[in-house]
Amino acid sequence: MPAKKLACALLVLGTFLSAKLNARSLALNSIESLTCASQIVAIGTLKEIKSVKGPDNRVFKDYVLTVSEIIKGSHAKEISFTYDDPYSMDGKWRKPDQPLLVFLRQQQDHLTDEQDRPPTEDHDFRETRLLKRLILVSDNFFPSVIPLADLPGYLYDKDKHQISDGQTLLAICRQWASSPIKQTVRWVQVDPDVLSPFIPYSLIVPAEEKHRLLFLQHAKSDDPTLRQTAAEELWKFPGDESETALRSLLNDTTESIWSLGRGYISRIEYRVRSAAVSSLKKLGEPVPDLLLQRPPTAEEKRKYRQDAWQQSFQGALAKQPWKVAALRNGEVHTKDSVDWTIQEVDLTQGEDKCTLRLVPDTFGTGFGGTMKYIGRENPSNSCSHLFYASPSISPDLEKKLVSYFGLEAPH
Known part of the structure; x- marks a missing residue:
């Protein structure tokens, strides 16, 4: 597996693991x-x-x-x-x-x-x-x-x-x-x-009859994770009860975000409904035409991007006096249907202020203006960013950001 492909896969995997719905994968x-x-x-x-x-x-x-x-x-x-x-x-x-x-x-x-x-x-x-x-x-x-x-x-x-x-x-x-x-x-x-205590692992077992009864219960659960599991597995137990449960899940509107990496949504999928459609087709049953996924709205993209960066900087500034005062969207370049967006972040510490400009690697250089270039995220990750900061950024803050985001120092 090429390094660039692996890096992106791990980024996406990390995003999925933050959501209970997909951690079971x-x-x-x-x-x-x-x-x-x-x-x-x-x-x-x-x-x-x-x-x-x-x-x-x-x-x-x-x-x-x-x-x-x-x-x-x-x-x-x-x-x-x-x-x-x-x-x-x-x-x-x-x-x-x-x-x-x-x-x-x-x-x-x-x-x-x-x-x-x-x-x-x-x-x-x-x-x-x-x-x-x-x-x-x-x-x-x-x-x-x-x-x-x-x-x-x-x-x-x-x-x-x-x-x-x-x-x-x-x-x-x-x-x-x-x-x-x-x-x-x-x-x-x-x-x-022996495994990471932070990652839940499902156990794969033979499709015994006792599991059919369990999945029929899961199909009625309030937990979308369990409903999705039922939708994925019930086709392995053919019968009227399984088909009835699967058809009930065609009305499920649970949404799941597919991310390209931190801050970028590729699409929103109705995962439970999609799994139910797939299972019914495997059983050879007719399935109505249904909406299984949709593109994110502009507001969903904006909120997801800002929430992702907010969360990242909360981690970067943990135990630090600096706080995030504001997040702003900058210039947008659309490439391969992705709205790559410059993100500006205002940090404050009492009366002191520092502005960061995070430029997607796809933009290339030349978007930092008069700001100080402090480094680049791992270039093998196609979702990496170039980090620019106010020329007056304190050495301690710069060191913290370089360390947390794994920035490659400028040459």
Whole structure:
């Protein structure tokens, strides 16, 4: 993943995490769900790691596993699978001569149907699919390959119990290898100590009947997060009750903001309604034409931008005598349907005043006038800004802003 793309993705992810509706998007797979979703579950040791050239001359890693046991799938002495994610949070499994448990599936050439997606797919691995190879079931920060002699701390069963020994882990895999259940659903949230305590993770579990009853209750909840979950998951439980619940959610007007980064709205989506429409289509049911998203109004853009900068400066000036006195919109440049806007910020400390001008990087230089240029946010982030300040800005305030916003000092 290119650095610029990753930076923007993380910015958007940070924006989503501030909203309860979207924080649930991060997920952990239960061992049962991994087993159900896999075509091959096997134990073995890494024999070798080879480089494989893919589309656009991109090089992927091909892992060759010497198999000691096939828990699910056809018998084989060796298995090769492709995986390439430099941002993975756990690379212990790449060490040679250690027993590994792997969960594999055959990649799809085209993922036009949500049914074909793995349980958690939060990264862009479409290039990998073009190699027509076996890949890990879970292409996320926690790959679905487990070192049996050193179990990671993020392993859970479908009842939210943490798994800490290999015998229990393998017993679950062997039990669920023959399960007829193929679908998985998002269930409760877990906050294991080994992960960030600030990010809630959903637990993905097999689509057992008990979850249908739970999602029918969620469809009537006052919590839009639960209604959205119901709208996304009920198609996996075909029947009149599921269809009735989904049709009731077509009237849901809960709005969700899609952000390009701090201060910029790309669109407003009716997320619960959209999920219900998608689920009904998967059930093969007719769906009326409905408004699923809309562009933000000028006032919504202005308020969102100012609220975002207000929040940022509250963090930057925490435990500082300086306060935000006013926020103003300046010149606007529209590019790729985005209204990139210069933001001016007045700061006060008693009788002292300082004005900042925050110029979107897309403007280029030359918009600071007589103000002092104090730095630029990370240029790999396409939503970065150039920071200008009153020439009389105090050294302490300048140092604080440079540190908080990660400004690259002027050369």
